[in-house]
Amino acid sequence: MKILRTATSLILTVWMGCTALPDQTASRSGEVLIVYSGNALGELKPCGCDKEEDQGGIERRMSYLKQMMPQEPNTLLVDLGDNFKGSTRQGKLKAQTMMQALGRMNYDAITLGDKDLLYGNGFLSSIQNIPWVAANLQLEGLALPPSRIKVLANGLKVWVTAVADPDLFYASSDSNVKLSDPLAALQQQLEAARKSASPDLVVVLTHMPRDKGMRFLDVPGVDIVINGHIEKDSDIIDMTPVEKGGKIFVAPGPLGQKMGELRVRINPDGEKTFQQKMVRLGSKAPLDPEMTQLYDAYNAKVEELFMATLAAKRKQKQNRVYATDQTCLTCHAKEHDLWSKTGHSRAYTALQEVNKSFDPECLVCHTTGFGKPGGFISEIDTPKLINVQCEICHGVRLEHAQNPQGGFAGEARAACGKCHVKKHSPKFNFSQYWLRIRH
Ligand code: HEC
Ligand code: HEC
Ligand code: HEC
Ligand code: HEC
CATH class of the missing domain: 3.60.21.10 (Metallo-dependent phosphatases)
Incomplete structure (x- = not known):
């Protein structure tokens, strides 16, 4: 049966090729x-x-x-x-x-x-x-x-x-x-x-x-x-x-x-x-x-667009907003050490590895403050603001670093949901994830 059907459809195909319906x-x-x-x-x-x-x-x-x-x-x-x-x-x-x-x-x-x-x-x-x-x-x-x-x-x-x-x-x-x-x-x-x-x-x-x-x-x-x-x-x-x-x-x-x-x-x-x-x-x-080639051409245009926007950003005066992790390190060495062993401290490298460190659609979650005043611009302009740093979760703390006072630790838990959204982190669960980055 199977052979017969195949044969019939073959004949039909050939026949259709040279005449009408x-x-x-x-x-x-x-x-x-x-x-x-x-x-x-x-x-x-x-x-x-x-x-x-x-x-x-x-x-x-x-x-x-x-x-x-x-x-x-x-x-x-x-x-x-x-x-x-x-x-x-x-x-x-x-x-x-x-x-x-x-x-x-x-x-x-x-x-x-x-x-x-x-x-x-x-x-x-x-x-x-x-x-x-x-x-x-x-x-x-x-x-x-x-x-x-x-x-x-x-x-x-x-x-x-x-x-x-x-x-x-x-x-x-x-x-x-x-x-x-x-x-x-x-x-x-x-x-x-x-x-x-x-x-x-x-x-x-x-x-x-x-x-x-x-x-x-x-x-x-x-x-x-x-x-x-x-x-x-x-x-x-x-x-x-x-x-x-x-x-x-x-x-x-x-x-x-x-x-x-x-x-x-x-x-x-x-x-x-x-x-x-x-x-x-x-x-x-x-x-x-063939599609990889098409995608790479798109990616190259994204990089071009990124470079073109840098010129405008560089003209704007940047005030210092973030203290950066290196400043936090001076007083919180233990927390810094624990943080540096987590993926958050390598989040920018992860983008470089897949040739995406110029894509705004990725930088928002893989750097500190991209698109915000005083935040990440590029690795050349703001090398100290790569990765998911302390101030992503603890808020901008330049003032605290100069004049340390407590009372804001509890706010950090609320930050996760900005990046650990369904599309990018479908298995996110605070208690389990916190255990992996606890400090
Ligand atoms: C000059 C030293 C110093 C620097 C720099 C510093 N801190 Fe602190 N930090 C402290 C001290 C001291 C405390 C304890 C304050 C208290 O309990 O009153 C503290 C407490 C904290 C707490 C706990 C707050 C609470 O509610 O108990 C967090 C979170 C924190 N710092 C984060 C940071 C971050 C993030 C940075 C970098 C942006 C930073 N600190 C930089 C000295 C510093
Ligand atoms: C909404 C925030 C968000 C955006 C936008 C985003 N990411 Fe991520 N990315 C995450 C989070 C959160 C994780 C960790 C997920 C987990 O472990 O549950 C992650 C993990 C990764 C990892 C795996 C890292 C590792 O070491 O295992 C890569 C690679 C990555 N992202 C690349 C990208 C690229 C490329 C883009 C842009 C096309 C992008 N991300 C955009 C939030 C984001
Ligand atoms: C991904 C988010 C995140 C990052 C990044 C992060 N923290 Fe935290 N941190 C937290 C959370 C959540 C807590 C616990 C708050 C609580 O007790 O509910 C915390 C607690 C702390 C505390 C208070 C510890 C205690 O129990 O008194 C300090 C100090 C602190 N972090 C410093 C830092 C420093 C310094 C860095 C950067 C090297 C950093 N954190 C990076 C989320 C983060
Ligand atoms: C600014 C965006 C952002 C915020 C806010 C954020 N994360 Fe992440 N997180 C990421 C990215 C990006 C990665 C992937 C980094 C990599 O591995 O390259 C990641 C990875 C992780 C990982 C897996 C990496 C590891 O070392 O195990 C855990 C766990 C995690 N995040 C927990 C948290 C928790 C808990 C919070 C909130 C207290 C939080 N994150 C807040 C962006 C964020």
Whole structure:
């Protein structure tokens, strides 16, 4: 049986290559693999702060795709949007790199999330090779096909459309963006598809809060709903699939850490069965060299940007704010010795080791006072403010160092939560962690 099926699909592939679509009356049973991603929020590469959270990134995603695609000829690859994060210059560099990466990954359909409009229409239209799809979203200067159809090697026709929740976009109130009612737009597209394409599988990409997206399963004719949307990187996203009357709802997780795989089997009577799993792009996943090159180019631009901002910072007069650990050492030798044996005293080295000691997104937690008056600027300008020093937890204590008085020790416990947040230190627990740095 297995051999026979392989042979048939091979013949079909060859045959399709030289003529038009396969015969409409042919048996439309077979298998489709839908691979889905989304909610990446500019996460080109995980920071590596925590082993468990060290998942995802464009390098691992590409190596997964390059390995998987040749084995799975009947695949539909889709992305659910929200690929950008903050509207900063660095954020824009990330967005550019992210879109370049997606452009090389051979996606079949990519939808726009509310976060993807952060840099405006001009930015989006400057990006090439993106198979956008959007049924109820119109952007000035960017053509957005309302649906796409893919004829797989096995002859199955998969039809994809995308609808977004207008409420999410009104929050960003951009006058160059027009949204219409998602349900009406979907029904209109479905009607057109039924007449012209007679698809075997109807996939709707929704960009909405989970509950709203799930409601689109009830629309007659829809087989699969895949929903994306993320507000911030600490969001917990429910990836559990929901099956309902021969249909299924699935959602990608946060930050591009995992790839969703939904295997759909269509029986000769048209009945569909589903098998879903999330593939973790963990630290053992290989890094794709093409994407590493892209990432390194991004990183070099981040360094350039950092160097350019130094000039301006150097012009500003810096008053001394922090006493620095070397001053504390003069009276608290025992505490200093214990501190110097902890990771806090090597936090900056950890950045140097991964070629990140110029990235503001890392420096905030791995130095003393980066971005604050009198705080870390660069290792050349402020060599005494590298690492997570005493004054991070005990507060600025220049005055205390000159005229020692007590009464503030208890405040230090509250500091941990500024850096030991879920994304960077998911296992943080004060009593256990304090034991490891106690002094
Ligand atoms: C919100 C604060 C925060 C930010 C931002 C941050 N880190 Fe971290 N980082 C931490 C914390 C906290 C730990 C320790 C985690 C633990 O052990 O639970 C850590 C640990 C690390 C480690 C492991 C150090 C070791 O010796 O094991 C590396 C490497 C690292 N971070 C790199 C980075 C890079 C690169 C960036 C920027 C892309 C970054 N960090 C951004 C807080 C942060
Ligand atoms: C000139 C000596 C001296 C220097 C320098 C100094 N301290 Fe102290 N520190 C003291 C003395 C003395 C006490 C005890 C004060 C008391 O209990 O009244 C103290 C107490 C403390 C306490 C306990 C406070 C409490 O509520 O009991 C902390 C925390 C502390 N110092 C942190 C620091 C830090 C951080 C630095 C560096 C920025 C620093 N000290 C620099 C002498 C110094
Ligand atoms: C990561 C945060 C952190 C860093 C960094 C840190 N401390 Fe502390 N320190 C604490 C906490 C928490 C306590 C305990 C406060 C309490 O009793 O609740 C403490 C207690 C102390 C005390 C009071 C000890 C006692 O029981 O009287 C001194 C003195 C002190 N630290 C000095 C230092 C010095 C000097 C450095 C730098 C060499 C330093 N600390 C670095 C968090 C930190
Ligand atoms: C300014 C950000 C920051 C604050 C505040 C902070 N940490 Fe950390 N912490 C880090 C970073 C960065 C690392 C990783 C350093 C490395 O290993 O390179 C780390 C690592 C650690 C580690 C693992 C390293 C080791 O030596 O075991 C422990 C434990 C820890 N922190 C406890 C605490 C506790 C407890 C507090 C609060 C009292 C605290 N930290 C406050 C940034 C911070």
